[in-house]
Amino acid sequence: MTDLTAILSTLSAGLFSLIAFLYSRRRSGSLKDIRGPASSSFWLGNEADIRYQDEVGDCEFKWMREYGSAWRRTGFLGTDRLMLADPKASKHILHSAGYHYPKTIDRAQFSRLAAGNGLVAAEGQVHHRQRKIMSPAFSTHQVQSFLPLFHGTASKLVQKWKEVIAADPSGQPLVNVVGWFSRASLDIIGEAGFDFQFGSLDNLANPLVVRNDKDLVDSMLYPSWYDLVFKGTWKYIPRPLLEYVRYIPTREYRGLRSWLDNVRVFSRGLIKQSTDKGDGNDIMSVLLRANGSSNPKNKMPEDEMVDQIATFLSAGHETTAKALTWYFYALAKHPEAQVRIREEIALVRARAAGEEFTIADLDSMAYTLATLKESMRLDPIIWYTARTASRDDILPLAFPVTTKSGQQITSIPIKKGTPIDISLAVYNRLPDVWGEDANEWNPERFLDPLRGFKEASSNIGVFGSFFLATGTRGCIGWQFAVLEMQIIILALLDNFEFSLPPQNEKTKIYRRPSHVMLPMREGKEGTWMGLHIKPLN
Numbered sequence: 001m002t003d004l005t006a007i008l009s010t011l012s013a014g015l016f017s018l019i020a021f022l023y024s025r026r027r028s029g030s031l032k033d034i035r036g037p038a039s040s041s042f043w044l045g046n047e048a049d050i051r052y053q054d055e056v057g058d059c060e061f062k063w064m065r066e067y068g069s070a071w072r073r074t075g076f077l078g079t080d081r082l083m084l085a086d087p088k089a090s091k092h093i094l095h096s097a098g099y100h101y102p103k104t105i106d107r108a109q110f111s112r113l114a115a116g117n118g119l120v121a122a123e124g125q126v127h128h129r130q131r132k133i134m135s136p137a138f139s140t141h142q143v144q145s146f147l148p149l150f151h152g153t154a155s156k157l158v159q160k161w162k163e164v165i166a167a168d169p170s171g172q173p174l175v176n177v178v179g180w181f182s183r184a185s186l187d188i189i190g191e192a193g194f195d196f197q198f199g200s201l202d203n204l205a206n207p208l209v210v211r212n213d214k215d216l217v218d219s220m221l222y223p224s225w226y227d228l229v230f231k232g233t234w235k236y237i238p239r240p241l242l243e244y245v246r247y248i249p250t251r252e253y254r255g256l257r258s259w260l261d262n263v264r265v266f267s268r269g270l271i272k273q274s275t276d277k278g279d280g281n282d283i284m285s286v287l288l289r290a291n292g293s294s295n296p297k298n299k300m301p302e303d304e305m306v307d308q309i310a311t312f313l314s315a316g317h318e319t320t321a322k323a324l325t326w327y328f329y330a331l332a333k334h335p336e337a338q339v340r341i342r343e344e345i346a347l348v349r350a351r352a353a354g355e356e357f358t359i360a361d362l363d364s365m366a367y368t369l370a371t372l373k374e375s376m377r378l379d380p381i382i383w384y385t386a387r388t389a390s391r392d393d394i395l396p397l398a399f400p401v402t403t404k405s406g407q408q409i410t411s412i413p414i415k416k417g418t419p420i421d422i423s424l425a426v427y428n429r430l431p432d433v434w435g436e437d438a439n440e441w442n443p444e445r446f447l448d449p450l451r452g453f454k455e456a457s458s459n460i461g462v463f464g465s466f467f468l469a470t471g472t473r474g475c476i477g478w479q480f481a482v483l484e485m486q487i488i489i490l491a492l493l494d495n496f497e498f499s500l501p502p503q504n505e506k507t508k509i510y511r512r513p514s515h516v517m518l519p520m521r522e523g524k525e526g527t528w529m530g531l532h533i534k535p536l537n
C-alpha cells in the first residue's frame with residue numbers, strides 16, 4: 001500500500017465512523033430557538049448553498065432579509081452554525097474576547113494549505129508571538145516611509161498602460177486590469193518587504209502572478225461535493241494527520257500544494273540572498289532579527305520565517321490587487337465619481353508644494369477616500385470569516401432578533417465548540433447600519449454628518465470594519481494597503497478614463513465566492529475585469 005492510499009483509507013475510515021456520532025449530536029446546542037433556513041442537504045446542510053452560489057451574497061442577502069443580522073444555518077451532517085452580521089456580536093468575537101474565538105479548523109487549515117504556518121494560520125500563543133514580532137514592520141511610520149515606492153510603482157503602471165493604449169488602434173483598449181494590479185502589488189510588496197525586485201510590471205509572465213491566478217482559483221472556487229463533505233470532517237481529524245491533506249491528488253489540493261511549494265522555494269532563496277542586516281523595520285529585517293534572537297519569546301525559527309514570507313507574499317499582494325479591481329469596476333460604472341476625484345486632485349495640486357502627494361494631501365481628499373470605502377463596502381474581497389467558541393459565552397447583539405418562539409432577544413447564548421460564520425458581505429449591506437440605500441453606490445454617505453459616518457471622511461482610521469482592523473486577528477497590513485491603493489487610484493485617474501464594455505451575458509462580471517471574492521465571467525477560466533481605458537488629454 002502506498003503512503004497515499006494509506007492516508008486516504010485512514011481518512012475515509014475516520015469519516016464514516018464519525019457519521020453516526022455526529023448525526024446523533026446535531027441539534028443539541030443553544031441555537032435551537034434561533035431562526036434560520038431549512039437545511040438543503042443531509043450531508044452539507046446549507047454549506048452547498050453558500051459554496052455553490054453564483055455570486056457572493058445570493059443566499060446570505062436573502063437570509064438577512066428574512067432573519068435579520070443573526071441566524072442559524074446548518075453545516076456538515078446537520079450540525080448547527082451561527083451566522084452573524086451583527087456589529088456588536090462580531091466585535092465581541094473578533095476584538096473583546098481576544099483568543100477565545102480561534103478560527104474554525106477548516107479556515108485555519110485552508111490558510112496553512114495556502115501559505116503555511118505564518119501569521120494568518122497561527123493560533124493562540126504562537127500567533128501572539130508572531131504578531132508581536134511582525135508589528136514594527138506595519139507601524140504607521142514604517143508604512144508611510146513607502147510613499148516614494150508607491151508613487152514609483154504607480155507611475156510605472158501608468159507608463160505601461162500608455163504603451164498598451166499606443167499599441168491599440170482604437171485608442172481605448174479593453175484591458176483585463178486584474179493581472180496588472182496583481183503585478184503592481186507584487187512588485188510593491190517584494191520591494192517594501194524584502195528589498196526584492198520582482199519586475200513583474202515588465203515581465204508579464206511572472207510565475208508568481210500566473211500561479212496565483214491559476215492554481216489558487218482552480219483549488220478554491222466551487223470545490224466538488226465530495227471535497228466539501230471531506231472538509232466537514234477536518235474538525236475531527238487529528239492535526240498531525242491534517243498535514244497530509246495537501247498531498248491528496250485532486251484539483252482542490254494540487255493547485256494549493258504547487259503554489260505553496262513554489263513560494264517556499266522562492267522564500268528560502270530570498271532569505272539566502274538577502275543582504276539585510278536585520279537592523280531595519282521592513283519585513284525581512286524583523287524576520288532576521290527574530291531568527292537570531294536568543295529569547296524564545298521573540299524567536300522565529302527558519303521554517304516559520306519561510307512561511308511568514310509566503311504569507312506576506314500572498315496576503316500582501318492578491319488582496320490589494322482584487323480590492324483595486326473592484327474599485328475601478330465601481331468607478332467605471334460611475335463616471336461622475338471619476339470627474340469629482342479629478343477635481344479633488346486639481347484642488348490639492350493647486351495648493352500643494354511638491355509634485356507628489358504627501359500624507360496630508362491624501363488625508364484631505366475626503367471624496368476619494370469615501371469612494372474607496374464605498375467600493376470596499378459594496379464589494380468586500382474578504383466576504384466572510386469563521387470562528388469557533390472555545391468556551392460557553394453570551395453574544396451581545398446590537399440589533400435584536402426574533403426567535404422561533406416569537407421572543408425578541410438582545411443576546412445569544414453560545415455553547416463551547418459552536419462554529420460561527422461572520423459575514424462581512426452582509427454586515428456591509430445592513431440597512432440598520434448603512435440606511436435604506438445600503439445596496440446602492442453612494443460615497444456621500446461617508447461625507448454627510450447626518451448619516452453618522454462623518455468621522456470617516458477625513459482620515460483613514462475607520463476603514464476598521466472592512467479590514468477587521470481592530471481585532472486581535474485583524475489585518476496587519478491595512479494601513480499599507482490603503483496608502484498603496486490611494487496612490488495607485490490617484491495616478492490612474494489623473495491619466496485615464498475608465499468605462500465598462502457594453503454589458504451582456506458575455507461581459508457580465510460575477511462576484512464569485514472563492515477564498516476571496518473573485519471577478520469572473522460566465523464559463524470562462526481565470527479572473528477577469530475588462531475595462532476600456534482611454535487616455536486623458
Ligand code: HEM
Pocket residue numbers: 119120121131189311312315316317319320323381382384385386466467468472473474475476477478480481
Ligand atoms: C485591500 C486589501 C486588504 C484587505 C481587504 C484585507 C483584509 C483582511 C481581513 C478582513 C483580515 C482578517 C481575516 C480573518 O480574520 O479571517 C486580514 C488579515 C490579514 N491581512 Fe489583510 N487585507 C488586505 C491587505 C493586506 C496587506 C497589504 C497585507 C500585508 C502586507 C495583509 C496582511 C494580512 C495578514 C498577515 C493577516 C492576518 C493577521 C493575523 O491573523 O494576525 N493584508 N486582512
